[in-house]
Amino acid sequence: MAKEFKKEYLVKKSENFSKWYTDIILKAGLADYAPIKGCMVFRPYGYAIWENVQKFLDEEIKKAGIKNAYFPIFIPEKLLKKEKDHVQGFSPELAVVTMGGGKKLAEKLVVRPTSETIIYQMFSKWIKSWRDLPLLINQWANVVRWEKRAYLFLRTTEFLWQEGHTAHQTHDEAKLETKRALDLYIKIYKEVFSIDGFSNKKSESEKFPGALNTYTYEMLMPDNKALQGCTSHDLGQNFSKVFNIKFLNEKGKEEFVWQTCWGMSTRSIGALIMSHSDDNGLIIPPKLAPIQVVLIPVFKGGKTDGKIEKELKKIKEILNDFRVEIDDRKEYSVGWKFNDWEMKGVPLRIEIGLNELKSKKATLVRRDTGKKEVVAFSGLKSKVKKIMDSIQKELFLKSSRHLKNNTKDVSSYSEFKNIMKKEKGFLKVFWCESLGCEEKIKEETKATTRCFFSVESKKEKCIYCSKKTNNKWIFGQAY
Amino acid sequence: MAKEFKKEYLVKKSENFSKWYTDIILKAGLADYAPIKGCMVFRPYGYAIWENVQKFLDEEIKKAGIKNAYFPIFIPEKLLKKEKDHVQGFSPELAVVTMGGGKKLAEKLVVRPTSETIIYQMFSKWIKSWRDLPLLINQWANVVRWEKRAYLFLRTTEFLWQEGHTAHQTHDEAKLETKRALDLYIKIYKEVFSIDGFSNKKSESEKFPGALNTYTYEMLMPDNKALQGCTSHDLGQNFSKVFNIKFLNEKGKEEFVWQTCWGMSTRSIGALIMSHSDDNGLIIPPKLAPIQVVLIPVFKGGKTDGKIEKELKKIKEILNDFRVEIDDRKEYSVGWKFNDWEMKGVPLRIEIGLNELKSKKATLVRRDTGKKEVVAFSGLKSKVKKIMDSIQKELFLKSSRHLKNNTKDVSSYSEFKNIMKKEKGFLKVFWCESLGCEEKIKEETKATTRCFFSVESKKEKCIYCSKKTNNKWIFGQAY
Numbered sequence: 001m002a003k004e005f006k007k008e009y010l011v012k013k014s015e016n017f018s019k020w021y022t023d024i025i026l027k028a029g030l031a032d033y034a035p036i037k038g039c040m041v042f043r044p045y046g047y048a049i050w051e052n053v054q055k056f057l058d059e060e061i062k063k064a065g066i067k068n069a070y071f072p073i074f075i076p077e078k079l080l081k082k083e084k085d086h087v088q089g090f091s092p093e094l095a096v097v098t099m100g101g102g103k104k105l106a107e108k109l110v111v112r113p114t115s116e117t118i119i120y121q122m123f124s125k126w127i128k129s130w131r132d133l134p135l136l137i138n139q140w141a142n143v144v145r146w147e148k149r150a151y152l153f154l155r156t157t158e159f160l161w162q163e164g165h166t167a168h169q170t171h172d173e174a175k176l177e178t179k180r181a182l183d184l185y186i187k188i189y190k191e192v193f194s195i196d197g198f199s200n201k202k203s204e205s206e207k208f209p210g211a212l213n214t215y216t217y218e219m220l221m222p223d224n225k226a227l228q229g230c231t232s233h234d235l236g237q238n239f240s241k242v243f244n245i246k247f248l249n250e251k252g253k254e255e256f257v258w259q260t261c262w263g264m265s266t267r268s269i270g271a272l273i274m275s276h277s278d279d280n281g282l283i284i285p286p287k288l289a290p291i292q293v294v295l296i297p298v299f300k301g302g303k304t305d306g307k308i309e310k311e312l313k314k315i316k317e318i319l320n321d322f323r324v325e326i327d328d329r330k331e332y333s334v335g336w337k338f339n340d341w342e343m344k345g346v347p348l349r350i351e352i353g354l355n356e357l358k359s360k361k362a363t364l365v366r367r368d369t370g371k372k373e374v375v376a377f378s379g380l381k382s383k384v385k386k387i388m389d390s391i392q393k394e395l396f397l398k399s400s401r402h403l404k405n406n407t408k409d410v411s412s413y414s415e416f417k418n419i420m421k422k423e424k425g426f427l428k429v430f431w432c433e434s435l436g437c438e439e440k441i442k443e444e445t446k447a448t449t450r451c452f453f454s455v456e457s458k459k460e461k462c463i464y465c466s467k468k469t470n471n472k473w474i475f476g477q478a479y
Numbered sequence: 480m481a482k483e484f485k486k487e488y489l490v491k492k493s494e495n496f497s498k499w500y501t502d503i504i505l506k507a508g509l510a511d512y513a514p515i516k517g518c519m520v521f522r523p524y525g526y527a528i529w530e531n532v533q534k535f536l537d538e539e540i541k542k543a544g545i546k547n548a549y550f551p552i553f554i555p556e557k558l559l560k561k562e563k564d565h566v567q568g569f570s571p572e573l574a575v576v577t578m579g580g581g582k583k584l585a586e587k588l589v590v591r592p593t594s595e596t597i598i599y600q601m602f603s604k605w606i607k608s609w610r611d612l613p614l615l616i617n618q619w620a621n622v623v624r625w626e627k628r629a630y631l632f633l634r635t636t637e638f639l640w641q642e643g644h645t646a647h648q649t650h651d652e653a654k655l656e657t658k659r660a661l662d663l664y665i666k667i668y669k670e671v672f673s674i675d676g677f678s679n680k681k682s683e684s685e686k687f688p689g690a691l692n693t694y695t696y697e698m699l700m701p702d703n704k705a706l707q708g709c710t711s712h713d714l715g716q717n718f719s720k721v722f723n724i725k726f727l728n729e730k731g732k733e734e735f736v737w738q739t740c741w742g743m744s745t746r747s748i749g750a751l752i753m754s755h756s757d758d759n760g761l762i763i764p765p766k767l768a769p770i771q772v773v774l775i776p777v778f779k780g781g782k783t784d785g786k787i788e789k790e791l792k793k794i795k796e797i798l799n800d801f802r803v804e805i806d807d808r809k810e811y812s813v814g815w816k817f818n819d820w821e822m823k824g825v826p827l828r829i830e831i832g833l834n835e836l837k838s839k840k841a842t843l844v845r846r847d848t849g850k851k852e853v854v855a856f857s858g859l860k861s862k863v864k865k866i867m868d869s870i871q872k873e874l875f876l877k878s879s880r881h882l883k884n885n886t887k888d889v890s891s892y893s894e895f896k897n898i899m900k901k902e903k904g905f906l907k908v909f910w911c912e913s914l915g916c917e918e919k920i921k922e923e924t925k926a927t928t929r930c931f932f933s934v935e936s937k938k939e940k941c942i943y944c945s946k947k948t949n950n951k952w953i954f955g956q957a958y
Binding site: 035332 | 511513514515519520522523530546548549550551553554571572573574576577579580590597600601604605610620621623626627636637639810
């Protein structure tokens with residue numbers, strides 16, 4: 001018995017954004033809650049998106065000469081404690097192993113929240129001379145930062161990521177590497193995720209514990225809250241001095257290495273879901289879609305003698321440059337399938353019925369706009385290519401417009417407070433860069449510094465304390 | 480200053496096998512000891528081999544319609560305890576998290592030693608009807624089984640693997656899946672790892688805790704000890720009954736699903752290293768080699784005006800079907816490089832010097848045989864292809880010969896004991912399949928049942944108790 005069409009309505013995006021977000025994830029089968037507080041399960045459809053992200057990132061990382069490696073998930077507590085700022089930053093979030101092999105451990109092991117300490121301990125062993133530099137390492141791994149309640153993809157106790165760790169002879173070289181990693185992230189967010197954003201330096205209070213400087217890509221979600229997409233850190237010699245990572249330079253003199261680290265996680269998929277989807281479910285840009293085109297046989301009654309099935313296979317063959325799936329399941333009705341694939345955000349649906357067979361034309365329906373088009377079989381390949389490119393681009397343009405329309409220059413603090421109370425968004429303001437003003441603003445408006453924006457030629461008053469400054473920063477309420 | 484040639488001799492394989500094995504790993508840069516007891520670091524060169532294994536396996540897994548997913552690393556203790564045999568099997572090896580987010584946890588969390596319990600808890604939520612079956616899932620993950628001392632790749636507290644988990648409507652379907660997974664492993668070991676072995680059922684005492692039947696691929700290392708390469712388990716309905724994984728069949732009746740699981744880990748790289756390498760270092764079959772061909776400029780004095788460098792680039796371009804690296808480092812001498820790439824087991828070295836430039840012929844040196852050949856530039860592509868195929872095949876034949884020469888039919892227990900004391904190897908013997916005999920044999924000879932071999936038409940005496948049986952089993956001392 002075929003499962004009949006029954007539209008499972010989502011709550012509207014405009015009505016309850018956070019419920020809408022979670023419902024899409026559960027209904028599209030991207031993820032599920034795990035029977036452990038704070039944890040989630042990546043279901044196949046959600047994991048396939050991550051695999052596409054990995055493929056793109058891994059290729060670029062390898063092209064840059066960086067090599068993948070793998071370090072232990074456990075970090076001895078004393079190793080983690082070596083860098084003071086670092087351990088302070090991560091202490092409240094740690095999961096700690098105290099029993100191993102049936103016995104109480106003499107030294108507690110921390111489940112990695114990030115891997116600087118364990119990796120740099122090894123760096124100090126491996127790096128001896130300038131010949132060993134630059135050392136360029138990346139790791140794909142799971143990390144754990146304690147959360148009481150999971151917010152699917154965005155805040156979970158365990159998440160997946162890549163973490164790059166590099167060591168160089170000079171600070172200039174390390175700075176270039178920090179920039180190179182940030183550029184890679186900007187590229188993937190703009191070209192692959194189709195999400196526009198701002199990228200620049202973080203404030204002192206928002207930077208990575210143990211870094212000289214942290215760079216970020218900051219996106220604006222449809223509810224006008226900010227989401228940090230990645231970070232790239234210039235570590236200077238902070239860690240190399242603590243972990244004693246020294247090299248003999250070409251003149252035979254001992255020096256500490258200069259380091260960087262940078263990471264991007266499965267959190268990015270949360271941003272993806274929020275940014276593009278609508279009241280009918282998920283919308284995924286073609287470059288990340290696990291299935292780019294779904295072929296659905298449509299007919300009511302009448303015999304087709306397997307002709308439609310044959311045609312579907314032929315079309316799949318024609319479209320073999322794309323990720324195509326034929327949905328010929330007998331146990332579901334056509335209406336149910338349309339609904340299901342819309343919920344799953346497949347960029348393009350192609351319908352083939354008896355009419356289509358006769359006319360040798362297929363009916364194409366775009367997920368992002370709902371636009372229908374009838375296309376001759378012979379022109380399908382080039383048309384699908386065009387539609388994929390168009391969806392990828394138009395999703396970015398839509399994201400860009402949202403960013404532009406919701407980023408405002410503000411010069412009075414009362415206006416700032418007002419906006420943060422109501423519509424939110426990114427606010428570009430002059431800020432004196434003092435921690436005092438930053439904390440007060442956060443306390444009073446929930447807005448934090450997202451990233452640096454520009455040095456203006458003319459000095460203006462700090463939005464909070466009125467002290468004159470050239471520096472403009474972007475503020476927003478963060479996820 | 481170029482680093483001069485100084486051959487770092489390995490201890491001989493024949494003199495101290497276990498030291499030879501560990502030294503190769505450290506000197507070839509495959510892995511290193513971590514600053515945590517029982518743990519290791521996968522250095523880039525070792526991790527790249529694992530990436531090649533993953534690529535092959537992942538492709539085959541996807542082709543079979545199995546989808547990747549990701550489940551939490553933490554398993555609540557009570558979930559693990561649900562299946563009695565299962566928890567008994569893994570209890571002594573567990574790492575346990577008792578603190579999270581700065582607080583003592585109300586319920587302890589186990590770091591996954593394997594993921595049946597957490598995955599099947601989710602299966603019970605996801606599977607409702609026959610429409611949801613078969614459910615075919617694979618996970619690439621790190622797992623933890625406590626070890627006091629690391630034996631690199633072979634025995635480490637944390638290792639990497641894939642674990643497949645499937646649920647079916649019938650036992651027949653599940654049995655087929657168990658077989659399909661085993662066949663995949665046989666294929667990868669024979670065709671990719673170039674290691675011959677026996678594949679069949681495990682004995683009752685050696686099977687997976689909670690399985691009906693376990694299948695394995697058993698290899699014989701050069702020291703004549705056995706190494707288990709993978710396992711594929713027919714779980715029957717053991718877990719579905721415990722985790723209440725039921726489905727409504729097409730007739731509307733409720734049934735428990737039939738399950739399988741199967742896994743292969745980074746342990747396989749230990750087998751790879753042991754099987755093929757020699758007194759000069761690693762030997763890697765081309766399909767798994769991170770670098771298949773290394774191009775080395777060779778010349779003494781004289782100016783080359785960059786001609787050699789240009790030629791190397793041209794040759795790399797010609798060989799772009801292969802993983803090729805040019806080693807034009809100025810800081811190392813030619814002799815040092817030869818030694819280094821031999822240690823690293825790169826299948827083919829190509830030398831280009833002034834003579835080669837003049838004659839338009841390159842000097843090729845095979846890693847496995849040391850055989851030298853001079854080949855015209857124009858014929859390089861097809862020649863390299865032939866050599867790669869030949870190395871891949873000949874390593875397998877060598878492994879096959881070793882297996883054949885060291886697998887013996889034995890009918891007297893005194894001979895059995897004698898062989899296990901001296902040369903070891905696989906012994907094919909009649910065994911009555913009683914636990915008593917199995918335990919006695921293990922106690923007295925350190926040999927365990929590796930896998931079932933055959934049902935013979937004529938009954939013979941059990942090697943230990945003399946009871947008549949048709950069943951022949953393979954025994955060996957295991958790693």
